[in-house]
Amino acid sequence: MALPALKPNQLRPPAEPAKALARPRLLQRLASSAEAGCFTLLQAPLGYGKSTLLGQFARTQSGRCAWLRLTPAENQPLSLLTHLHAALGLPADHRATADAEGLWSEIQRYLESAGEPLTLLLDDLQLLSSPSACQYLEQLLHFPPPALLLLAASEGPPRLPLAHLRRDARLTLIDAHELALDSEETRQLAAAREVHLSADAVYQLRAGSEGWISGVLFWLDAYREAATNGQPPTDLRPITGQAYAHARQFLEEERLRRLKPALLGFLERTSVVQVFDAALAGELDGGAEAGEAIRQLRRLDLFIEERAGQRGEYRYHPVLRNSLYQRLQQRDPQRLRQLHRQAANWLLEQRRFAEAIYQFGRARDLDAVLSIVDRHAFDLLREGQVNALVDFLGEVAGHAGSDSFTLAVTEASTIIVTNDVAQTCQCIRRLQGLLRRQGAPRHPQRVQQTIAFLRSRLAYLGGNLAHGLEVTGRALQRFPQHNAASSVLHFDRASCLAALGRLDEARGEAELALGELQGFGLSGFTNLPQLLLGQIELAQGRGEAAWQRFLAMDSQPQASTAGSFYALFPHLGKGLVLLQANQLEQARQCLDQAERVALDFPHCAALAWVFHHQACLYWAQGETRQARTRWDEVRRMASQYRLFTLYRQAGAWRARLAVREDDQEFLLGWLEEWHWCFRHYGEHLQPEEWLAYAWVQRHLGQHAKAGQILADLREQVQAQGNHRLLLDVLLLEAGLAQDRGAHAEALGSLEQALQLASRHALGQLLQYEGDDQLESLRQLLLPQTRAQLGLVEPAPPRERLNALFRRLLAGRETAASALIVPLSRRELDVLQRMARGQTNQQIADALFISLSTVKTHINHLFRKLDVVDRDGALRSARELDLLD
Known part of the structure; x- marks a missing residue:
């Protein structure tokens, strides 16, 4: 039999692209997965940088590394084995x-006998489909050689x-969501291509491309072409159109023309x-094989994503959807309008009103749109598809029949979630104008309540919190009618109270609003008071209650409906709980999901709020x-959209x-802003502002002023059970005591902070300023220190402290101190020998200690690492980099 032709270009990684983007987080993820003995699979559609990332990883490896790019020819076993044999560097004559x-x-003999780690990287794994060829890789996966590290890239699930x-x-599965560029990576890639983008341009690019690397590169190329004479373009719409045209050509050449008609x-x-789901797809396609078509697209990984939810929905990446839509529009525009109308009628029958509005709008049937809004305004708000409503309201402006109380109240209801200050002011003027021109509406109290909650929302967003309480108090007394508008007034009141640190009152108002809204059937908007209640629970140290609340939100159908604004809040809430619990990587993933949802909606809706919490995570x-950059961006966006509560x-x-x-430069500017706020609002500032002012006064040497602020603040937060803020107050108290040389007093404040953090699982003890106190906190755990200070309460259990803080310390401490309660030298010796597979008796013999002493050391290890067996201890030790 003739030997298959060996293709050398299949045996080397692709060349590093010019000005490639470094992705250290993903490279570390690949390294950690490989070290843990996992099969690492990068699974995403074309153009997400899978091959480039694998190539970058290959170039970071110091040991043996083999590369094999698969082609359809490798479905013949002999071709596959010939190339694998060559990739491993085995003798050619064999x-x-x-x-x-x-x-x-x-x-197999070579892999089994390898003494050093050997990394094998397989590219284009999706092309391997024949069972006779796949069986060899199956054996490597089922019975992996000890030294083999296996990584692969595939479009769609491999066979x-x-x-x-x-x-x-x-x-370890790394999918398109993880491979997609985030905002910072988008900015870095643009800078590497000598394109300097404004923040708004970055967000528009991120939202339009959803982080698809190829789409971002096409956009940057179009931007460079448009930037004549070094002047940045002011209108980004032509650039986006040109980028879409380039992407359409790319998809046409690489995928679409190869598909069956x-x-x-x-x-x-x-x-x-x-x-769409299978039923809607069948309606549009006119056939009964929609399910099979969807399965084929998923096997091909053709930019189709299954959305979480109860309906089994699917969506296309916006770039692919635009390409397909343009093909149809150019070939048969009449058929396109017919499909829009067909989809609209089907969606209307399913009572999916916001989607039906969008489709009727595309079909240019505005009368049908107005009819839906007039009859189903309440249902539209429940669906939470805010963009569809905002776009619709813009399209019908000036259209016959659009000047009505129903539309104005509907617009006001969208403002509750978009937080668009300019639109809020415009809506108040429109309602007042309608009252003057048309007299009394059908429900006059509802209109007055609507104007009131718009004003209270303006007061909350603008930072005039005491005024917000006055507006809501007067409106609730003057218009006692119970309806959704009065519930929103209670929610606005709760928001102002929470911002002022009056947590108990805020919780009462938020619970009242939530109960009423649930009674009215508004199960989407209820996510806003749910988030507020969860944040109050976190502040009061009830993290488990907050976690259960956000899990319940995530399980609601409205939370997972595709395109729903309300889907943002469970992700954001879970991210905040995980941040407080020091599970920082999981918190990052949740906040990234919240950011992806926010990018689909106007910036002032939620993106700046998500960025604020991301900045806290970075710190x-x-x-x-990154934290400094993100907070500067939050303040820019908040100032632009007049969201001054968030700005402050x-x-x-x-x-x-x-x-x-x-x-110093920032502090001088911030102090000017602080004094302006104090002159205008007096004592009615946010507790976070008072705390920051105290830190600044200490920094400036004004210790007496800082101490007085802390005394007042401590009284407030203790009365409200705000354990999280009390923890920060205690840390600053410790710093002030240290400045005076009062070492015992400083340790006393730290002891209160330590007990508080342990009792309520407050992970931020060591996240921000507190990480400077790590050595003092460790000193507090020593029996002799506690005896000298006369501390009666026992020290928090060591395993509890390590469980709460070890993930945080693992990223910034040396191996010897990666735990708040470090391992002793003997415990480290025992751990190293456990990692080598030695039995308890072998460890005892090697260290010249008794078997019972070895067991004691191992029990101490288990407690400090918060594990129950040897496997758990070794996993934790690798995570903390405690092993040689």
Whole structure:
């Protein structure tokens, strides 16, 4: 049998792209997965940088590394084994036998005998489909050689059994969401391509591309072409259109022209809707095989995503959807309008009103749109598809019949979630104008309540919190009618109270609003008071209650409906709980999901709020540069959209960071803002602002003033059970005591902070300023220190402290101190020998200690690492980098 031709270009990684983007977080993820013995699979559509990332990883490896890019030819076992044999660097003359089983035997012997780690990277794994070829890789997955580290990239799921790997925790799957560029990476890639974008341009690019790397590169290329004479373009719409044109050509060349006509037609017809299930796809396609078509698209990984929810919905990436839509529009515009109308009628029958509005709007049937809004305004708000409503309200402006109380009240209801200050002011003027021109509406109290909650929302967003309480108090007394508008007034009141630190009153108002809204059936908007209640629970140290609340929100159908604004809040809430619990990587993932949802809606809706919490996370992770940049961006956005409550809250955190970094320029500007607020609002400032002001006064040497502020603040937060803020107060008290040389007093404040953090699982004890106190906190755990201070309460259990803080310390401490309660030298010796597989008796013999002493050390290890067995101890030790 003739030996298959060996193609050398399949045996090397792709060349590093010019000005490639470094992705250290993903590279670390690959390294950690490989070290843990997992099969690492990068699974995403084309253009997400899978091959580039694998190539970058290959170039970071110091040991043996083999690369194999698969082609359809490798479905012949002999071709696969020939190339694998060559990739591993085995002798070329051995391949002359042209014997598949002989090659496989030699490959297996080589892998089994490898003494050092050997990394094998497989690219384009989706092209391997024949069972006769797949069986060899299946053997490597089922019975992996000890030294083999296996990584692969695939478009769509490979034809390999992976369930057993998932069961055994030996599978790391990195999908399109993780490979997508975030905002900071988008900015870095633009800078590497010598394109300097404004913040708004970055967000528009991120939202339009959803982080698809190829789409971002096409956009940057179009931007460079438009930037004549070095002047940045002012209108980004032509650039986006040009980028879409480049992407359409790319998708046409690389994928669409290779599809069968029936499948391509299915793609085109279903591109008229933003999301679809099998029933809607069948309606548009006119056939009964929609389910099979969807399965084919998922196997091909053709930019189709299944959305979480109860309906089994799917969506296309916006770039693919735009390409398909343009194909159909250019070829048959009449058919396109017919499909929009067909989709609208089907959605209307399913009572999916916001989507039906969008489709009727695309079909240019505004009369049908107005009819839906007039009859189903309440249902529209429940669906939470805010963008569809805002777009619709813009389109019908000036249209006959659009000047009505119903539309004005509907617009007001969208403002509750968009937080658009300019639109709020405009809506108040419109309602007042309608009252003057048309007299009394059908429900006059409802209109007056609507105007009141718009004003109270303005007061809350603008930072005039005491005025917000006055507006809501007067309106609730003057218009006692119970309806959704009065419930929103209670929610606005709760928001102002919570911002002022009056947590108990805020909780009562928020619970009242939530109960009424649930009674009215508004199950979408209820996520807003749910989030507020969860934040209050976190502040009061009830993290488990907050977690259960956010889990329940996430399980609601409205929370997972595709395109729903309300889907943001469970992600944000879970991120805040995980941040407080020091599970920082999981918190990052939740906040990233919240950011993705926010990008689909106007910036002032939620993006700036998500960015604020991301900045807190960056600081907790020790990434202060990113935190500073993110808070500066929050303040820019908040100022642009007049969200001054957020502006001031982000400024307070930014000032605390500026104290840490001795950023005098920022502090001088912030102090001017603080004094302006104090002159206008008096004592009615946010507790975070008072705390930051105290930190700044200490920084400026005004210790007496800082101490007085802390005394007043401590009284307030203790009365409200605000344990999280009390913890920060105690840390600053400790700092002031240290400045006076009162070492015992400082340790006393730290002892209160330590007990508080342990009792309520407050992970921020060591996240921000408190990480400077780590050594003092460790000293507090020593029996002799506690005896000297006369502390009666026992020290918090060591395993509890390590469980709460070890993930945080692992990223910034040396191996010897990666625990708040470090391992002793003997415990480290025992741990190292456990990692080598020694039994208890072998450890005792090697260290010349008794078997019972070894067991004692191992029990101490288990407690400090918060594990129950050897496997758990070794996993934790690797995570904390405690092993040689």
